[in-house]
Amino acid sequence: MSITVFGAALSPFVRKVRLFLAEKGTDYQLENVAPFTPPEWYLELNPLGRIPAIRDGELTLADSSVICHYLEERNPELAPLCGEGAVARARVSWLEKYADYEVAPLSTFTVFRNRLLMPLMGKECNETAVQSALQEKLPRHFDYLERCLGDQEYLVDNRFSLADIALVCQLVNMRHGGESVDASRWPGLAAHFERVVARPAMQEILAGEQTIIAKMTAKAAAAKA
Ligand SMILES: N[C@@H](CCC(=O)N[C@@H](CS)C(=O)NCC(=O)O)C(=O)O
Structure with a gap:
């Protein structure tokens, strides 16, 4: 089963985890969770309500740093990204x-x-x-x-x-x-x-973000008009 990343694409901490996974060639899916008003169930993953969090099988983890260091240990055969030595x-x-x-x-x-x-x-x-x-x-x-x-x-x-x-x-x-x-x-x-x-x-990640920004900008302009 592949990893699920919970969060919003424009968060730098979510981007960090996604990029880390992509650079390692590890499959994942992004499930959208908005910061500041996360759904109730998300607080089980991170009681602080902050994004990102991940689910990897039975394991859930929060905090981009904790997640990236876990991913490094999870597959030691993949390209090291946390330094050697x-x-x-x-x-x-x-x-x-x-x-x-x-x-x-x-x-x-x-x-x-x-x-x-x-x-x-x-x-x-x-x-x-x-x-x-x-x-x-x-x-x-x-x-x-x-x-x-x-x-x-x-x-x-x-x-x-x-x-x-x-x-x-x-x-x-x-x-x-x-x-x-x-x-x-x-x-x-x-x-x-x-x-x-x-x-x-x-x-690849930034192309997706540009689409999101364009949509958000158009929506805000329409609401203002
Ligand atoms: N140290 C955390 C920081 C995460 C963080 O601050 N995320 C922001 C979004 S960019 C957030 O969820 N803010 C909502 C809040 O603080 O309630 C990490 O690395 O994951």
Whole structure:
């Protein structure tokens, strides 16, 4: 039986799990669960109500990080994405956590949420918060990540890993909100983003997301008219 991923396609944490599965070549199906107002049954999978969660046979698991590390252990014969050896594994976990807890509040919960979701819900974009994230808060994170990358193509040991997936998933939400990493200031990071986004698995996922955004935008415009 294949794995079910519960969540909404535009969530960076759902994208992270889907991309991780796709890069491993593991089949899954996505079952739509909207964040903030999940159905009652979903709270059995995650009492916090947050997406994503998965079902794998009898097992249910929540939290993108927990899920990805489980998937890594589940099929050790598949391409490793969590680093090989204690040092690489620790670096991958650190940068994954950095993306999930330091970048996400700014790129996703501030830029994406205000620029895309709020107008779609008929609410105002808090552009002051967006500008503060872009001008004051994100630059020091991008400086650090640019240093971590150095002249490598990928963040840890120059091998594509969960660290790259986690970071780029957050930056995709920033791009959905109309903003990209400034290539003149962070050339390595901007090139890294394009490199990861160009991967076939990501391209397929993003094509689906563009369709969803177009539908949501058309629906919001029709409701306004
Ligand atoms: N650490 C969690 C974060 C998940 C998360 O915050 N998901 C958001 C959607 S992007 C959510 O479900 N928010 C609803 C809420 O906080 O109630 C993970 O990695 O899965």
